[in-house]
Amino acid sequence: MSDTPAFEPRIVAFFCNWCTYTAADLAGTARLTYAPNVRVVRIMCSGRLDPQFVVTALRQGADGVLIGGCHPGDCHYQEGNYKMLRRFHLLKRMLKQFGIDDQRVRLEWISASEGDKVQRVINEMVAQVRDLGPLALVGKPTPHPDASEKHAAA
């Protein structure tokens, strides 16, 4: 055993209000335990998930991003999850070009009754990302604040 604490991945999960978030609620009331590494953000629809959220989460320290939406055909807004699916295909291809492993960004369809699937998917993903290790993005230089402070002082 090494003295360094084991790596615990941080996963940001974006769950749709109508299906996956409700499923996560169900998992809670059913007392299904799952890895505590996931920070859930509720969004109204997986179609609301702007790919900017994913890159920003990764930049700000997430080791993985999980997106949960309604099954195809079940979207509360008819086709939001299809929009997400199309973006997801292109986003995955783009993240690969940045050297980001496929397993770090995952899309799952989880209906409101599938609390057990929330448990399984989260446990699976946490284990996979734990094996991959921390996501060490190339350090980004902090943009200088524009010179507004200097102007305000003058």
Next chain:
Amino acid sequence: MTKPKVGFYWCASCGGCEEAVVDLHEAILDVVAAVDIVFWPCAMDFKRTDVEAMADGELAVCFINGAVRTSEQFEMVELLRRKAGVVIAFGACAQSGGIPGLANFTSKAAILANVYEDTRTTVNPHKTYPQATVQVPEGTLTLPVLDETVRALGQAIPVDYYLPGCPPPAKLIADAVGAILAGTLPAPGSVLAPNVGVCHECTRKETKPEKMLVTQFKRPHQVLIDPAQCLLAQGLVCLGPDTRSGCGAACPAGNMPCTGCLGALDQVRDFGAKALSGLASVLDAGEDAAIDAGLAGVPDPAGTFYRYSLPASELFAKLPE
């Protein structure tokens, strides 16, 4: 009354921004009449010592184009920042990294190896690489050092304003110069271009369908482009909806899809991710195979969406192997 002193400088860029100044045509004579150009190495004979001799803040405005990659560029922009009251990042490379910023998809070591060893036309049996310093009988010679990554100007020094474009359109330059002379510049940090999309100015705007649906994205060489119809509706990867206007939609008017050189609108944090989102959303496909087939017309998403803004993006650079 003394005329305000103005400087121009050129970092990692192609030189097109310097051309853009001359694109003002006769209007440049009005500019020259109104300001005193005291530093413009590309067009006139000035030396670094001339800038060093200036008092801090003596330059009213300095226009700097190009990204920052070398130690020399960084020294110069730091020097110019001290000497200038207002620094304007001029063009896409200074604003967000531009085409030179795409070098962040590879490492400095790989770039040097390619240039000094691997290219077929290179013969370098002693593996001679440029060094920061070298001793010769006459003394020590020095060269600037390449940084590991390319930075946008605002990541190297504080920037007051951004003049976007590759290169900035003449009208935006003229408007900016007019605002400087009239003292009507907006709040610092502003982008000196309208905060609306390129579609707003596009001659094809009327043909943009109410509901945009594309089954197959195509590259310009694969299709005979209809010169009047909305390019995106024809399946071409046109980034007009995501890109700031100010160019008069010159590329679509010339039958070329917008590639996004004027960069993001104020509301957008990461141009590439946002443009990817917009483009993928109009695809009319539901099954995985159909989606992949439709998106095959975007063979290089990272290069397409971050063509001008990789250093300014959230991800910034590719992870090292």
